[in-house]
Amino acid sequence: MPQSLRLLSCLLSLFCWQSAAAESLYRDESDWLKTMAFAAHQTDYSGTFVYQDGVGGHVEVSRITHVSDANGEHERLEGLNGARREIISSNNQVWLFLGDRKVKIERRHGERSFPALLPEQISSLKENYTIQQAEEDRVAGFHVHAVVFQPRDNLRYTHKMWAHSESGLLLKAVVLDERARIIEQYAFTHLTLGSNIDRTWIAKGIAAPTVPKRNEVTPTAKSGVQSLSADWKVDALPNGFKKIMEVTRPMRDRAQPVTHLVFSDGLAGISVFIEDVAGREGMNPGLSSQGALQVYGRISADKLITVVGEVPARTVIQVAESVRYAGQ
């Protein structure tokens, strides 16, 4: 680990003049992100990847399958160690399997515009990160190009991504903090590309009976996501984060819908959830994290405010502490 860290920091410092000399396949470095997003949705692949939570040192091996066909997109992620943990998503539906239980998480809301990364997000990306093409390498036997997204402040993480040179599929990703410590990383160890992929799980997963959950919400289009007047303001949002969505949504085990705001700087997202604290007393306010994902909750008057994002702890705290009601 220290060796790879040293190597990484060494590489990071070298990028400046390396990238100047590097022959870029793409005219604009931010094209990489568009290509990766496109490949993530359009490529059929199946493989095994290793995930490491850099903070806890916890390692997880998972199998991932993605199929895009006439019926839409189907994804499956299964943990290979320990008790059965599996997620199957089929277009707007997501199921979580824990042991023998199958829980329908919720319907994905709204029609996701695809490609999902909008041009304005790409332009804000360049304001917030220095994007540099790095070395070429091999991951899981595939030739890859590395790209580094270096933030311009310490309120977001550095992302280094290795994309398959042909398809653009993301095969390896590392998230680093401002001191170049690894926050989380994952890499494929085995990958199969193309149409010759087992698809029987798609029908099987959907057909399996769902364990009814308390107060399970299967929102219809009408009651699902509603736009909302801008009643809530976030005063201390880091520069470059723009609101991309504001909705009220039903969530599991809640009597009242939850206000959900989403902000994006082009690469990282920050979600702000606002709900009545009544009935949510079991929630423990404070900070929790997994890898690059931080969750911070606090209680303000009769509201529970929860902030989730792929940003450092100081950022989710700063955002959560600055949420205020600006409505009537």
Added chain:
Amino acid sequence: MKQEISVLMDGELFEDEAEALLNKLKKDPQTQQEWLTYHLIGDALRQPEHVGRDISATFHARLQDEPTVFVPRRQTTQRVRHFALSAAASVMALALVAWLSMQAGVEPGPQLAAAPQANALRPASLSSTSGVSDYVMAHQEFSPSTDVHGAASYIHSVSGR
């Protein structure tokens, strides 16, 4: 002199006067006798049934008969003080280390100054925190990060910790 002794016994002499008189008491047997007499008078006034005897002579005799026992002095008070001091030193050292690591560990940006101390604590892991994964799933529906990472971003919800 008798007047002075009486005032001394009432605790009404100034410190320097009292010191001078006590020095005199130690040296002059006559004055000592007067001191004892006045105490006897005081005792008589307070507890009339137990007076009438000069106990100083018998007390002195009995003290002479007491065996002299040599035992090591108990060190409790000293030990407590020693412990308290070393504990205080440890706390100081810890505080110094904590302060140093805070100086070195987290860069003191202006945003951090506004952030509460929760930042310094080790965050709980997500999957041990019930209810949090709902937020994570909802967040990942819309986060730009999900677009790039695809199904791999579900690892945060599925991770077996």
